[in-house]
Amino acid sequence: xxxxxxxxxxxxxxxxxxxxxxxxxxxxxxxxxxxxxxxxxxxxxxxxxxxxxxxxxxxxxxxxxxxxxxxxxxxxxxxxxxxxxxxxxxxxxxxxxxxxxxxxxxxx
Amino acid sequence: xxxxxxxxxxxxxxxxxxxxxxxxxxxxxxxxxxxxxxxxxxxxxxxxxxxxxxxxxxxxxxxxxxxxxxxxxxxxxxxxxxxxxxxxxxxxxxxxxxxxxxxxxxxxxxxxxxxxxxxxxxxxxxxxxxxxxxxxxxxxxxxxxxxxxxxxxxxxxxxxxxxxxxxxxxxxxxxxxxxxxxxxxxxxxxxxxxxxxxxxxxxxxxxxxxxxxxxxxxxxxxxxxxxxxxx
Numbered sequence: 001x002x003x004x005x006x007x008x009x010x011x012x013x014x015x016x017x018x019x020x021x022x023x024x025x026x027x028x029x030x031x032x033x034x035x036x037x038x039x040x041x042x043x044x045x046x047x048x049x050x051x052x053x054x055x056x057x058x059x060x061x062x063x064x065x066x067x068x069x070x071x072x073x074x075x076x077x078x079x080x081x082x083x084x085x086x087x088x089x090x091x092x093x094x095x096x097x098x099x100x101x102x103x104x105x106x107x108x
Numbered sequence: 109x110x111x112x113x114x115x116x117x118x119x120x121x122x123x124x125x126x127x128x129x130x131x132x133x134x135x136x137x138x139x140x141x142x143x144x145x146x147x148x149x150x151x152x153x154x155x156x157x158x159x160x161x162x163x164x165x166x167x168x169x170x171x172x173x174x175x176x177x178x179x180x181x182x183x184x185x186x187x188x189x190x191x192x193x194x195x196x197x198x199x200x201x202x203x204x205x206x207x208x209x210x211x212x213x214x215x216x217x218x219x220x221x222x223x224x225x226x227x228x229x230x231x232x233x234x235x236x237x238x239x240x241x242x243x244x245x246x247x248x249x250x251x252x253x254x255x256x257x258x259x260x261x262x263x264x265x266x267x268x269x270x271x272x273x274x275x276x277x278x279x280x281x282x283x284x285x286x287x288x289x290x291x292x293x294x295x296x297x298x299x300x301x302x303x304x305x306x307x308x309x310x311x312x313x314x315x316x317x318x319x320x321x322x323x324x325x326x327x328x329x330x331x332x333x334x335x336x337x338x339x
Contacts, residue, residue: 046178050275052189059187060180064161074161080177104162105183106275107199107250 001025001084004066004091005038006099020095031087032080035063035100044100059105066090066097074099109133109226109299115140115308124310125154128206128338131312132228134301140308142212144169147308147332151208155336158197158204172209172331184271185333188325191271193225193294193317196335198269199250199276205314210332211303219323222301227257227266227315229297238293241286248277256290265314268294303331 003023006016023037039046047058063077065087073090084096091097111133113119119137127135140146148168151157157168162183164171172185181187197203214220234242242257249272256268270287273279279287294317303309311318313335323329 047180050271057187057189058180059184060177060182062162062182063177067166073166075166076162078175103250103275105181105186107184107197107269107272 001027002093002095003034003038004093004095004097005042006064006066006097007042009099009101016099018092018097020093025084027085028083030081031063031065031077031084034084035080035098038098038100042100044102048103048106050106062101062105064099064101066099109224110301111135113137115306121150121153125338128154128310128312131315132226134224134316135310136301137308137310138304139306140210142210142306142332144332147208147210147334150308151334151336155206155338158335158337160335168334168336170333172333173329174325174327188220188323188327188329190322191319192291193223193298193319194269194271195267195317196269196313198267198272199252201252203267203313204335204337205312206310206336206338207313207318208308208310208334208336209303210308210334211305212330212332213328214303214305215323215327215329217324218302219321219327220329221321222303222309223298223319223321224301224311225294225298225317227264227317230266230294231264233297234293238289242290245286247273249273250276266317267314268317 001023003021004018005021006018008017021041025034025037047060049056049058064074065077067073067075067088069090087096089096111127115137124135144164159168163169174188175182175186184191196207243255246253246255254267258265
């Protein structure tokens with residue numbers, strides 16, 4: 001299936017930078033499986049490490065899907081066990097549009 | 109340092125707005141209804157809420173609670189860690205000047221205590237050389253380069269979050285020492301507030317630093333957070 005994948009969103013104007021990924025996956029599988037494949041393809045790590053006092057803490061990426069054709073329509077995914085087919089296809093060419101945010105978790 | 113109100117029909121939001129503009133105290137409204145709708149409606153009377161993708165439904169409210177994804181905390185706010193004194197949204201070009209925190213469920217055993225330091229006390233306590241450091245040296249808050257203290261129209265404001273500074277830039281040993289000395293100064297002037305269920309606290313994000321202590325992973329602590337600019 002084709003995925004419109006947003007790799008970053010411009011801080012200044014909120015414009016998403018996206019590319020299309022072609023991923024071989026069944027839509028009855030979980031969105032978590034799809035994100036795992038995206039992590040593999042793009043090389044984006046699932047977590048980032050940070051020093052917290054004397055410990056190292058790991059903070060996960062945050063996952064979003066586009067819920068409307070409106071450019072503001074990104075929604076965070078809380079439940080990664082939901083099926084891929086449960087998510088609406090609201091990308092530029094009606095693909096499933098997903099975004100992995102890597103570092104905002106460090107900012108309170 | 110605290111002004112107490114009770115949520116009822118007689119509560120005059122204009123008085124609260126004036127207290128926030130004055131900015132020298134933290135406002136606590138007791139018995140506040142525990143819903144996103146009520147919180148959002150109330151804040152809309154006194155300010156303009158900040159909308160963020162990561163908020164509930166992509167709107168104005170964020171649930172500060174333990175939440176894991178990929179077996180890791182989804183964010184610092186979704187952890188049970190001690191969070192040192194900081195400014196929210198320190199990496200924003202325009203930092204929202206107010207924060208509201210509504211306690212839906214406190215942590216167990218006096219944990220998850222909120223702590224604050226007012227800029228007024230920091231200015232009283234800081235030496236001239238420390239003030240110079242705080243007002244002149246620019247630090248990298250993700251994409252924003254700015255000093256910790258700024259003066260505009262004869263009024264100081266504070267923007268500090270060492271987690272953001274340390275996460276997005278290489279810090280030298282000397283800078284680490286500087287940050288440690290700032291933390292020491294800020295912590296020295298801090299005071300604690302233990303939030304109870306139904307307490308809504310409102311405070312100036314540009315005039316107070318805030319943080320919270322560690323709590324048990326299984327405590328189900330839930331705080332609803334809203335960031336806004338006072339009208």
